[in-house]
Amino acid sequence: MVIMMKIPKLYVENNIFEDNEPCEKIAVSEKEIIFLDSDEVVDNYKNTHKILYKVRYDDIRSYIDNDVLKKDIFVKYPGNHTFTHIKAGTYITCVLADSKTTYPILDAGSVVLRDGILATLKSNKGVIRYLKSPVSGTVFFMNEIFEGNNSIYLFAIVENSEVL
Amino acid sequence: MVIMMKIPKLYVENNIFEDNEPCEKIAVSEKEIIFLDSDEVVDNYKNTHKILYKVRYDDIRSYIDNDVLKKDIFVKYPGNHTFTHIKAGTYITCVLADSKTTYPILDAGSVVLRDGILATLKSNKGVIRYLKSPVSGTVFFMNEIFEGNNSIYLFAIVENSEVL
Numbered sequence: 001m002v003i004m005m006k007i008p009k010l011y012v013e014n015n016i017f018e019d020n021e022p023c024e025k026i027a028v029s030e031k032e033i034i035f036l037d038s039d040e041v042v043d044n045y046k047n048t049h050k051i052l053y054k055v056r057y058d059d060i061r062s063y064i065d066n067d068v069l070k071k072d073i074f075v076k077y078p079g080n081h082t083f084t085h086i087k088a089g090t091y092i093t094c095v096l097a098d099s100k101t102t103y104p105i106l107d108a109g110s111v112v113l114r115d116g117i118l119a120t121l122k123s124n125k126g127v128i129r130y131l132k133s134p135v136s137g138t139v140f141f142m143n144e145i146f147e148g149n150n151s152i153y154l155f156a157i158v159e160n161s162e163v164l
Numbered sequence: 165m166v167i168m169m170k171i172p173k174l175y176v177e178n179n180i181f182e183d184n185e186p187c188e189k190i191a192v193s194e195k196e197i198i199f200l201d202s203d204e205v206v207d208n209y210k211n212t213h214k215i216l217y218k219v220r221y222d223d224i225r226s227y228i229d230n231d232v233l234k235k236d237i238f239v240k241y242p243g244n245h246t247f248t249h250i251k252a253g254t255y256i257t258c259v260l261a262d263s264k265t266t267y268p269i270l271d272a273g274s275v276v277l278r279d280g281i282l283a284t285l286k287s288n289k290g291v292i293r294y295l296k297s298p299v300s301g302t303v304f305f306m307n308e309i310f311e312g313n314n315s316i317y318l319f320a321i322v323e324n325s326e327v328l
Contacts, residue, residue, distance in 0.1 A: 006324075031198060031199045031200075032196065032197070032198050032199070033196070033197040033198075034195060034196050034197075035195045035196070036195075077275065077302070077324070078324045079301065079302060079322065079323070079324030079325055080325075081248050081249060081250055081302060081304070081322055081324070082246065082247065082248040082273075082275075082302050082304075083246065083247050083248075083249075084245050084246040084247075085245060085247075086245055106274075107275050107277070108275070109246075109273075109274070109275040109302065110270075110273070110274040110275050111241065111246075111271050111272070111273040111274050113271075137243065138241070138243060138245060138246050138273065140245075140246075158243065158245055159243070160170075160241070160242045160243030160245070161243055161244075
């Protein structure tokens with residue numbers, strides 16, 4: 001049996017494609033989350049809500065600067081049951097799993113404790129090491145980065161601030 | 165260092181405490197999620213939204229009957245970034261980890277693939293086995309059940325329908 005995971009959907013505040021063709025949107029405020037259709041107008045919400053537009057999932061790196069999120073983001077995980085909303089200005093922990101062969105253990109949408117295993121790394125010589133999470137939080141993004149000959153995965157984690 | 169996880173918050177549609185003292189509420193419709201304060205009146209939303217009331221986290225078992233969710237539920241995971249909303253009528257996979265000593269591996273809020281490890285079980289004689297997930301989905305509830313001498317954990321999983 002082959003198990004294929006669909007990738008999550010990513011929405012970002014006021015992204016540069018705002019004026020282009022219709023796209024799925026989410027209006028968020030302190031107390032509301034409203035899912036808008038691609039052809040729905042946002043005028044009713046523009047003054048009271050932040051409008052988040054659907055963007056390419058891999059573009060997440062454009063919205064993180066110096067480990068801080070520049071824009072509000074919203075992630076819808078496959079199945080459409082589970083969501084993560086993170087506000088601009090939130091500190092993000094980015095972890096790169098970089099080795100000859102990388103096996104990610106946790107997928108986007110997972111909670112992880114500090115020192116929990118994110119990925120298994122196998123070197124050229126077959127040496128196996130584990131990449132552990134430096135923080136306790138939620139892995140809201142996980143994907144392969146296609147650069148060079150190594151197999152590189154990026155894990156983006158938001159700390160769960162209530163963890164002591 | 166001690167890592168302590170706060171437990172998630174659980175909200176359920178029209179629960180029996182509805183008329184009692186003020187409690188946190190969430191109004192949900194097909195396209196909206198609105199977080200209401202404990203003293204906020206729900207009259208504006210009653211005709212257009214389902215109103216979900218905060219209940220004891222452990223009460224989840226009261227709302228699952230024959231592996232089907234009887235009421236809409238909403239789970240807020242620690243950190244308040246990540247949420248799961250599951251509609252009444254959704255099929256739920258409940259897995260019990262029951263052994264002399266049980267070490268849960270995945271916490272509530274995690275995604276799991278079919279055959280992913282949920283818990284490590286250690287018998288009286290020290291034999292160790294792994295409890296694997298029968299489905300791919302999101303673990304929206306995980307907690308210890310205090311019954312008898314064994315260490316029993318309940319995992320409730322909603323399948324991510326887009327998984328092939």
